[in-house]
Amino acid sequence: MKGYYGQMRTIDVADVTRHIGEMCIEANHFLTADMAEAMETAAESERAPLGKQILCQLQDNLKIAGEDRIPICQDTGMAVIFMEIGQDVHFVGGSLEAAVNEGVRQGYTEGYLRKSVVADPLIRENTKDNTPAVIHYEMTEGDRLRITVAPKGFGSENMSRIFMLKPADGMEGVKNAILTAVKDAGPNACPPMVVGVGIGGTFEKCALLAKKALTRPVNERSAIPYVRELEEEMLERINRTGIGPGGLGGTTTALAVNINTYPTHIAGLPVAVNICCHVNRHAVRIL
Amino acid sequence: MERHIQAPMSKETAGELRAGDYVYITGTIYTARDAAHKRMQEALEQGEPLPFDMSGNIIYYMGPSPAREGRPIGSAGPTTASRMDKYAPALLDMGLSGMIGKGRRSDAVKEAVVRNGAVYFAAVGGAGALLSRSVTAAEVIAYEDLGTEAVRRLEVKDFPAIVVMDPEGSDLYETAIEAYRSE
Numbered sequence: 419m420k421g422y423y424g425q426m427r428t429i430d431v432a433d434v435t436r437h438i439g440e441m442c443i444e445a446n447h448f449l450t451a452d453m454a455e456a457m458e459t460a461a462e463s464e465r466a467p468l469g470k471q472i473l474c475q476l477q478d479n480l481k482i483a484g485e486d487r488i489p490i491c492q493d494t495g496m497a498v499i500f501m502e503i504g505q506d507v508h509f510v511g512g513s514l515e516a517a518v519n520e521g522v523r524q525g526y527t528e529g530y531l532r533k534s535v536v537a538d539p540l541i542r543e544n545t546k547d548n549t550p551a552v553i554h555y556e557m558t559e560g561d562r563l564r565i566t567v568a569p570k571g572f573g574s575e576n577m578s579r580i581f582m583l584k585p586a587d588g589m590e591g592v593k594n595a596i597l598t599a600v601k602d603a604g605p606n607a608c609p610p611m612v613v614g615v616g617i618g619g620t621f622e623k624c625a626l627l628a629k630k631a632l633t634r635p636v637n638e639r640s641a642i643p644y645v646r647e648l649e650e651e652m653l654e655r656i657n658r659t660g661i662g663p664g665g666l667g668g669t670t671t672a673l674a675v676n677i678n679t680y681p682t683h684i685a686g687l688p689v690a691v692n693i694c695c696h697v698n699r700h701a702v703r704i705l
Numbered sequence: 706m707e708r709h710i711q712a713p714m715s716k717e718t719a720g721e722l723r724a725g726d727y728v729y730i731t732g733t734i735y736t737a738r739d740a741a742h743k744r745m746q747e748a749l750e751q752g753e754p755l756p757f758d759m760s761g762n763i764i765y766y767m768g769p770s771p772a773r774e775g776r777p778i779g780s781a782g783p784t785t786a787s788r789m790d791k792y793a794p795a796l797l798d799m800g801l802s803g804m805i806g807k808g809r810r811s812d813a814v815k816e817a818v819v820r821n822g823a824v825y826f827a828a829v830g831g832a833g834a835l836l837s838r839s840v841t842a843a844e845v846i847a848y849e850d851l852g853t854e855a856v857r858r859l860e861v862k863d864f865p866a867i868v869v870m871d872p873e874g875s876d877l878y879e880t881a882i883e884a885y886r887s888e
Contacts, residue, residue: 466885468727468867472829475865479835483780492770492780492833492853530779532770532853542740544852573785573807573830605878606785606808608830660886664829665808666867667881697831 426508427561429705431517434509434565438521441567441701442497443529446489449480452635453612453698456673460610460663469668473610476663476696487530491697494531495569497522497551498629506561515553523547534572554626566633568700574611574693577603580625583687592617592689593652599691600656600672605665608695612636613656613675616690618682627678628692633700636674649675673698712861713761714802716822722868724875728826729863734763734805738784740854741847742792749795756847756856760800763826767805768853769843770833778843778859780833783807786825790814797821805866809878818870825870827877839864 449457457480461473483490499518511517526533526548535549536542558564579602581595596615603611616627639646652675662668673696682688706725710718712732722728735757737745745755766786770779786806793804794817802823807830810818818825828836842860849855869877 468881469885475829475832475835479829479832482838483834486834487773488834488837489770489780490834491831492768492782493784494770494780530771530773532768532779534768534853544854546852576785604809605827605830606787608807655888658887660882660884660888662882662885664827664867665878665882666827666869667883667885669885695831 426506427504428508428510429563430511431509431514432511433705434514434563435517435521435524437565437703437705438499438518438567439524439528441565441703442522442525442531442569445567445569445699445701446494446529446531447483447487449490449697450635450700452637454480456636457696460670460673464663464668464670466662466668468666469663469670472663472666473670489531490699491571491695492532493534493571493573494526495571495699496535497548498568498570499551499553500556500566500568500630500633501553502556502558502564504560504562505557507563518553519549519551522549522551563705564702565705566700566702568633571695571697574603574607574695577607578628578692579690580621581689582621583689585685585687587687591687592648595689596652596675596691597655599693601659601661603693604661607693608697609661609665609672610663610670610696611672612694612696612698613652613672614692614694615675615677616692617677617679617688619680619688620682621688623680624688624690625692627680628690631676631678632692632694632698634676636676636698640677642679645677645679649677709863712763712803714763715761716802719802719824720822720872722824722871723873724868724871724877724880726868728866728868730763730866731862731864732860734765734859734861736765736767736857736859738766738768738854739788740851741856742789744848746792746795757858759796761802763803763805764796764801765805765859770853772843778837778840781837781840782833783828783830786810793817797823810870815870815874815876819872819874822872824868824872826866827869828864828866836864
């Protein structure tokens with residue numbers, strides 16, 4: 419093992435805490451540039467008068483949030499955090515998991531963000547600091563740490579679905595699953611939505627694919643030609659449902675459909691549809 | 706139609722509202738969401754008083770983010786109303802005249818709205834920063850231990866909302882999308 423440790427890059431977990439705290443606050447006050455642009459474009463192109471009025475109010479809302487330091491939405495979410503860890507990174511200074519949760523605690527407390535987490539799903543006592551986060555760890559090549567903080571509101575999370583389709587259901591089955599989830603979500607999910615879809619893998623893998631799809635820029639299409647076509651077709655069909663901004667009718671029901679795929683079993687075709695409202699928040703930093 | 710209305714809201718005013726009306730609400734309203742509704746239900750079952758008189762009042766389904774110093778409230782947009790469907794009919798039968806939230810309601814709520822001549826309003830979901838500007842004062846009046854889910858008395862000025870369900874039984878969520886559907 420000669421020289422092995424010499425190649426490791428050291429990251430102090432205190433730095434992870436500090437960055438995550440800042441990112442929780444940043445994500446809840448400012449949309450990423452791609453989302454802000456999509457919202458602006460939607461306000462210009464919406465054909466329904468009431469829909470346009472709602473989209474213009476959402477433009478004002480974004481401006482006020484940034485200027486007055488008020489969260490874009492009062493549901494500042496449960497903190498979903500993707501930790502993509504280079505395999506040549508060595509963490510020092512304590513527990514990484516504790517450091518991540520400490521960052522969430524600091525961000526939500528110091529940033530005047532709402533504490534929306536209960537310690538037990540049935541006993542339901544608020545933890546009062548929005549911890550714990552939902553943390554996904556992934557090992558990657560290299561010596562960098564890529565952190566994505568994606569606070570997820572539950573108006574739209576509650577409308578998300580998993581469909582365990584049969585291989586024979588094929589492409590039509592996938593399209594129907596996406597449309598069913600979007601129509602059932604309707605006004606409850608605060609449209610215009612961003613629709614994250616995971617196809618393939620296993621029961622839990624497709625859900626994770628869908629969640630991660632929501633963190634992809636809304637102006638970036640899949641690199642796989644047929645998936646790209648599916649994303650474009652589904653966006654068009656969703657916008658023909660008439661649901662519109664706020665679910666009160668219009669031509670803007672979704673801003674993007676982001677689809678991720680993964681190999682799957684000969685017997686299965688899992689499809690997860692993770693719906694996000696127009697406050698599709700995330701902050702990304704690379705350490 | 707655009708209208709300015711007062712809260713508390715009389716059944717007479719409620720009776721004049723129609724699905725699709727854009728209203729600006731001024732006066733006193735109360736917040737309650739999941740946990741507060743559960744407690745109110747338990748209070749009713751045990752014959753205990755509710756935190757406020759339902760008669761003529763409006764409940765806003767909302768749990769705010771914390772207020773910064775010098776401000777009455779933090780971000781203050783509506784939460785999904787259907788989670789309160791289990792509790793709403795009993796409160797409507799006690800005289801509740803309006804509910805503000807977002808999203809579809811159950812048939813039981815719709816029937817209670819019609820039966821009692823009440824109104825369900827939608828506020829724009831995800832516009833919590835903008836809506837906070839219509840709140841001029843906020844005070845926790847019950848269930849303080851519930852944090853953001855405590856019952857608050859709010860003073861609002863020109864709070865913008867859209868009539869979704871009116872006393873005649875119209876539902877804007879069902880009718881409005883038809884005009885723009887092209888499937």
